[in-house]
Amino acid sequence: MSVSKSPLTVHVAAPRGFCAGVDRAIKIVELALERYGPPVYVRHEIVHNRFVVDRLRGLGAVFVETLDSVPDGRPVVFSAHGVPKAVPSAAEARGLDYLDATCPLVSKVHRQAQRMVDNGFHIVFIGHAGHPEVIGTFGQVPHGTMTLVETEEDARALAVANPEKTGFLTQTTLSVDDTAAIIEILKQRFPAIQAPKSEDICYATSNRQAAVKSITAKCERMLVIGAPNSSNSRRLAEVADRLGVPARLIERAGDIDWAWLGSPQAIGITAGASAPEVLVREVIDALAERFDVTEIEAEHEPEGMVFKLPRQLVA
Incomplete structure (x- = not known):
């Protein structure tokens, strides 16, 4: 019954x-496997999804956390989250073929960070400590030129050396509402703070x-x-x-x-x-x-x- x-x-x-950035990153690994044959190495998970990672692993992708785990003569793909500048530099020093699957919208934030620092600004970066995108963005600029803010409390407690030469950027995957509240605090405390030319949250x-x-x-x-x-x-x-x-x-x-x-x-x-x-x-x-x-x-x-x-x- x-x-x-x-x-x-x-x-x-x-x-x-x-999204388009994830679709592109996965396609880069698939095409690299076609072009070079397996194994193709990927530094960090190409995107944060076990199903996707396991499928690519089945096709011959090998996921590693450092370049030291990539053997000479094999190509390596950098994940969609982006990497510090030192990573492609190290790959070039070893003569590794590498493919950068960094989402173009993350790369846009990287370029903004470099431009701000080149213009003498200190950057307040809104994001989550330890996230690969945050690590990659901090790795675009000299140590000490960027400060991480995670919460409204962090924004209220923040001290800056020169409010006239301070700007802010954000991780691309944040809560729109949370980030707006943090930005509002920063603007109230530092009216001259420089905002990115366009929204960083993708x-x-x-x-x-x-x-x-x-x-x-x-x-x-x-x-x-x-x-x-x-x-x-x-x-x-x-x-x-x-x-x-x-x-x-x-x-x-x-x-x-x-x-x-x-x-x-x-x-x-x-x-x-x-x-x-x-x-x-x-x-x-x-x-x-x-x-x-x-x-x-x-x-x-x-x-x-x-x-x-x-x-x-x-x-």
Whole structure:
């Protein structure tokens, strides 16, 4: 005898999942494997998603944390998060072929940092300590020319030597709301602080946070598909939580805590910028095994952003 399933409306946020920078980074590894043959070495996870990393590993990519682990004569790819200047310099010194998969929007922040320091400014960098993007950005400029601020409390306690020659930049994957609050404090305390010419938080991060906000009012729970070390994915869960919708960050369907989910009538699903759509489908299929699912995808404007590949791979 079949058991009737309780109805569940699943609001699927859009846009969600892969952004142009992640898509480009993965394609660089795939094309490098075609061009050079395996193994191709990748310094750090190419993007923060275990499913993606495991698939590339299966194709012949080898993920390492330092250049010392890359044997002579093999190509190495730098991750989408960016690396300190010393890393490509060390690769060149060893004669290694390298491909830079740094997201172009992160590279833009790197160039801004260099320009600010060249113009005599000290940089206040808003970001999360230890994140690869932060490490890479700090590695673009001389030691002591950049100060990390993580919280509003940090911004209130910050002392600068010369407010007239101070600027700020931000990590690209931060909470839009948190960052705006920190920037407001910095501007109040240091009215002359120089802002970046354009927003540093990337379009994909902003769009995915806005997409979560647009569906939360209809949802009792939110599932965010992404890795625990993915900054932009964690921010999506925080956005829902702050709007009063309990959220869980999961890597795939097997991570769903069914007791926590309970028997809601409507939930939301989104995916961080490093999470492939196949994992979204996997989660919805798992829900459909327990509920009578009605899936509603949010209306949205397609992003349409595409970044060029490195010349070495398209020549």
